[in-house]
Amino acid sequence: MRKLYTKKLSKKDQLKDLEARKETVQFLLNYSKALRVVKCRGFTFDAILN
Amino acid sequence: MNNVEITDAVLVREYMQGNETALSKLINRHHHRIYSFIFSKVFDRDVAEDIFQDTFIKVINTLKRGKYNEEGKFLPWVMRIAHNLVIDHFRRNKRMPKFDNSGDFNIFSVLSDSDLNVETQIIKDQIENDVKELIKELPEDQLEVLTMRIYKDMSFKEISERTGVSINTALGRMRYALINLRKIIEKHKLVLTN
Missing domain, CATH: 1.10.1740.10 (RNA polymerase sigma factor, region 2, helix turn helix motif)
Structure with missing residues (x-):
């Protein structure tokens, strides 16, 4: 069987063009929109509204 | 704007x-x-x-x-x-x-044998025997501290009590023992690695 040769990127190359996935950013924005913090009689309640 | x-x-x-x-x-x-x-x-x-x-x-x-x-x-x-x-x-x-x-699956990344194989065990034994011989060339006070610390696993506090010197003196003797041991190894042109 033939061997598979893959080129490993150096740490410097790996750090180039790094950014979080769009899905992650979208999830955070949706989470933020859904999160409601309600303050009632000195208590703080979190609620996720879907 | x-x-x-x-x-x-x-x-x-x-x-x-x-x-x-x-x-x-x-x-x-x-x-x-x-x-x-x-x-x-x-x-x-x-x-x-x-x-x-x-x-x-x-x-x-x-x-x-x-x-x-x-x-x-x-x-x-x-x-x-x-x-x-x-x-x-x-x-x-x-x-x-x-x-x-x-990358490729490697079974040894999940399974490992912590025991030494025969070859490395022999090398380890040889090195330990060589070191035992070499430390005999150290001055008596340094040899005493080194033996107690390394082979008898005593703390420096125990060593100082046993030998009747301060902890700092015991530490100093240990330091010089290691320095001298390195010099002895260099003198004999030995390579003590496996």
């Missing part, structure tokens, strides 16, 4: 007042830097993604609860949260080591 960039402080204030687009702007402005920082520590895309997400969940929770004190330092604050989460990740991983599945 529209080209003037809105500061982080203004965006944070707007977000705390309910403007969701302000958060989007903040994330877009800083996500590259924060994500790169996390990745430069963990070197794993998925882990970096998780930590990035947890970082911003903390940011969102703090801002929504109105607990954020604006001091004009939004980015350093977020970086600090990310940094703490990276530390948490490594602490967790230390307790539960992760199986590294990068």
Whole structure:
């Protein structure tokens, strides 16, 4: 069987063009929109509204 | 005038007042830097993604609860949260080591034989015998401290009590014993590695 040769990127190359996935950013924005913090009689309640 | 960039402080204030687009702007402005920082520590895309997400969940929770004190330092604050989460990740991983599945599968990455094989055991024995012979060339007081510390596993406090010298003297003798041992090894041109 033939061997598979893959080129490993150096740490410097790996750090180039790094950014979080769009899905992650979208999830955070949706989470933020859904999160409601309600303050009632000195208590703080979190609620996720879907 | 529209080209003037809105500061982080203004965006944070707007977000705390309910403007969701302000958060989007903040994330877009800083996500590259924060994500790169996390990745430069963990070197794993998925882990970096998780930590990035947890970082911003903390940011969102703090801002929504109105607990954020604006001091004009939004980015350093977020970086600090990310940094703490990276530390948490490594602490967790230390307790539960992760199986590294990068590249070809290697059964020895999950199974390992901690026992030495015959060859390395023989080499280890030879080295230990050589060292036992070499330390005999050390001055008596240094040999005494070294033997008690290395072979009898005594603490320096115990050594100082047994030999009747101060702890500092015992430490000094140990230090000189090691220095002299290195000199003896060099003199004999020995290579004591396996």
